[in-house]
Amino acid sequence: MSLAELAAKAGVRPRTVRFYIARGLLPPPRKAGRGACYGPEHLERLALVRQLQGQGLMLAEIAQRLEQGEEASALPEPAPCWAFHVSEEITVLVRADVAPWRLARIRRALGELARTLAKGKEDQL
Amino acid sequence: MTGAAAAAEQGFFAPVEAASGAELRLALQELMLTGKVLPVGAHLWVRHLFRSAETKPVEAVYTFALPRDAALRRFRVVGQGFSVESSLQPVAKAEEIYEEALSRGNLATMARAYRDGLVSLYVGNLKPEETVVVFLELVAGVDLWDEGFRFRFPFTLAPAYHPQARAAEVAPGLGEMELPESFEGVLLPQWVKNGEKLHQVGLSLEVWSPPGGFQVNSPSHRVRVAMEEQGTARVSLAVDHDIPDRDLVLDLETRRPIQGVFGGESEHGKSAAVVIPSTFFGKPQETQPREVVFVLDRSGSMEGRPLEQAKKAIQACLAACSPADRFGLVLFESSVEQLAGNLLPISVETREQAEDFLQRAEAGGGTELAAGLAAATRLLPQGGEVLLVTDGQVFGTEEIVAQAKKAGVRINCLGIGAASQDRFLASLAAQTEGLCRFLTPQERVDTAALELFASSRQPLAWELSAGGDGVEVEPAPPRTVFAGKPVVIFASWEGERGALELSWRGPVGAQRSTVPLEIGQDGLGETVHLLQGAKRITELEATAEELSPELRRKLEQLGRRYGLANRAMALVAVKARPGDTPGEPPKTEVVPLGMPEDTRFDAYFRLRRVADVVVRHKVVLYSLMAGAEFYEPRERRRLPGEVPDPVLMEDILVDLAGKLLPDGGMPGSDEEQRWLASAVLALLFAEAREKRLGKWFRPHFKRLLAFLKKHPATQADPRRATLVARLEAKETFLGPWWDLAERLLAGESIAPEEFWQALPTL
Secondary structure, eight states, X not given: OOHHHHHHHHTSOHHHHHHHHHTTSSXXXXXXXXXXXXXXXXXXXXXXXXXXXXXXXOHHHHHHHHHXXXXXXXXXXXXXXXXXXXXXXXXXXXXXXXXXXXXXXXXXXXXXHHHXXXXXXXXXX | OOHHHHHHHTOTTOOBOTTTOOBOOOSEEEEEEEXXXXXXXXXXXXXXXXXXXXXXXXXXXXXXXXXXXXXXXXXXXXXXXXXXXXXXXXXXXXXXXXXXXXXXXXXXXXXXXXXXGEEEEEEEEEOTTOEEEEEEEEEEOXXXXXXXXXXXXXXXXXXOBOTTOEEEEEETTEEEEEOOGGGTTOOOOOEESSGGGSOEEXXXXXXXXXXXXXXXXXXXXXXXXXXXXXXXXXXEESSSOBOSSSOEEEEEEESSOOOEEEEEEETTEEEEEEEEOGGXXXXXXOOOOOEEEEEEEOSGGGTTHHHHHHHHHHHHHHHTSOTTXXXXXXXXXXXXXXXXXXXXXXXXXXXXXXXXXXXXXXXXXXXXXHXXXXXXXXXXXXXXXXXXXEOOOBSOHHHHHHHHHHHTOEEEEEEEOSSSOHHHHHHHHHHTTOOEEEEOTTSOHHHHHHHHHHHTTSEEEEEEEEEOTTEEEOSOOOSOEETTOOEEEEEEEXXXXXXXXXXXXXXXXXXXXXXXXXXOSSOOHHHHHHHHHHHHHHHHHTTOXXXXXXXXXXXXXXXXXXXXXXXXXXXXXXXXXTTOOOOXXXXXXXXXXXXXXXXXXXXXXOEEOOSOOOSTTOOBOEOOOXXXXXXXXXXXXXXXXXXXXXXXXXXHHHHHHTTOOTTSSOOOSSHHHHHHHHHHHHHHHHHHHHTTOOGGGHHHHHHHHHHHHHSHHHHXXXXXXXXXXXXXXXXXXXXXXXXXXXXXXXXXXXXXXXHHHXXXXX
């Protein structure tokens, strides 16, 4: 089938199909005479990509998962972090799932560290 | 090796292809902004130079944000041996023409508008080594004030918050963001932490200038200004080129209020934009009690200086309120917090509560602006006004504007940022009859907030309407006129001479006036006609989350009438070149942009998953939670006796003005100390006014003088009475007032002898 037919069948815009090919999410079309031709494998892959997107994955993540196949499921679970900028060259990541009182203590300690470092810098100047 | 070390070894932050790690070859190489800027809007031609360095055909997609009140008119595509012009088509038809041309192997170009004023320019089937130039013609509005205007043009696009958006760092220093389906598949740019290797931007603009004194500045770029002929200045970059990491902002300031009729005759008849300065409607009158809710954005992208300045601004605005006023205070990020469940009177206690509440606020989280505004409108069931301080970095703005419009409160917006949310905040204010200012990160938030707060305080005129015999006025002018903000009316008419009839209600009752529509030989008819169309389209689109069939029909109609693209009408052009053959579709390349200079890359693109996922695709996924910044730029200091620089002067004044008590006087340990502190601040305000600083402190100054005048100590002492009377008569006095001000800020007291010694003439 043609690009327009594939897009219509999958319920996406032709642009989306082209974009997915450029991102490596879909294989390029097969050559047929002077034009390009798409088969059922394209339709299947499109459905899979849309399904993964529906689960909240970004295209970059989907590309990674498709390429790795089974291994991908071994990835650790998400762990959100706070990023604290202590100085221009130091950023400290703190797990966001710690207790609030604990986070407050960590913050205070980091604040102190930031002040100490800033003071050291000033003294040097 | 860690991800960061690997990144460093590969040359940090250069735009790289996620899959191969190879450096990106940019399809868009240059962007040049030309055209003319008038007080009623700008007519622009943007030159985009595309060049492919790939070995296969590519489709370059450049997504940008429209300025306020803007619309695309047409484009011309120039390549080797050919030049084609776009045609205006309904979106579905344009997409079809474009896709068909691509499948035949032809060069296809399309410009299409999406929600939030996002526009994508698609250049498809760019052959290897081929160079194509797209000249895009558009019109855009400006932010006009009585004594000048500000023109903003987006060179970059800020990533923004949407609850369903997904964002990640896909390669070191390269961020991607995807929007949900309701955004019709718009391809956002990739954001590059360091934009140095991106396309170059430049400009050469003709800026209208009035006879007499004026000044052209840019708070965003280093520009060169040259006088050309009478009435125009040529503005260009002072350096050869720049990078796309912030908007262009141009300011024109005049000595006298801008007024007049801009327009002319074109094939569409006679059209004009009439500028009526606010001073035409009189001076602000005595004020009535005011109900106002301050809404402060404390989302992650506001982190640092913007948030600190905004807090101070709100305290200073509170100090400008009188005891009869009532206020509310709302902070929002992903969630909403408010000071109290109802409006509070202005008193020492409530002001202290507000201060504590603000002090505790830290930046972090998303930008649930809609929830913040909803909380504010709940506090104002009878109507009232809101002062919103935000960077406006949200997607899906139509819903927010629609809700705000329904709520029936006036929203004054103070925007902060280097990029592109001007259109949204201008719409939000216009649709709720409020005022809007948008600042660059280099400018002060606190004084701008005070200025906005002072001008929105008391309308000069209500129920303004405009019309006339055979004169069509579209869109309807704002119904309320505020001090400092002129009214611009777009009119078109038939016949030799037209007259614009105005009617409004002012403090003295119903009033009328007639403005003759006299157009000169400037040949601005076409430009003004387009600006009128763009304004009407923007108004119609401002609240449209989805296009209903009826709205689509209206937009198609407006698009055809004015020859302007919008969300329902797109521009498309096709060129069949010799040797074009059908084949594989071109490879889509989205043009990357620089992060706006004031937005931290990791405010949007940060650890989403702490995992060793530096695998073949080098996808390091970051979380969307905000952090905190501990380090601060070192403070400015002043030596005793030294007159501070204007920036520090304003710092001191904002801090002291924030301390004014509800009775209009300064705090102090006893009545004598209160009197002295109040007198010192009044002396400082007088000096600041002399230096043309701090006109926004007028309400504070007025309240201070009123407090001093009725103070028993003034009435009992002729020397004090003379000082107050002479201050009222706009006199200034030399003295160590800045030293005393810093002592007041440090909480120290002032010795009466010291104060009077500094005033030997009294």
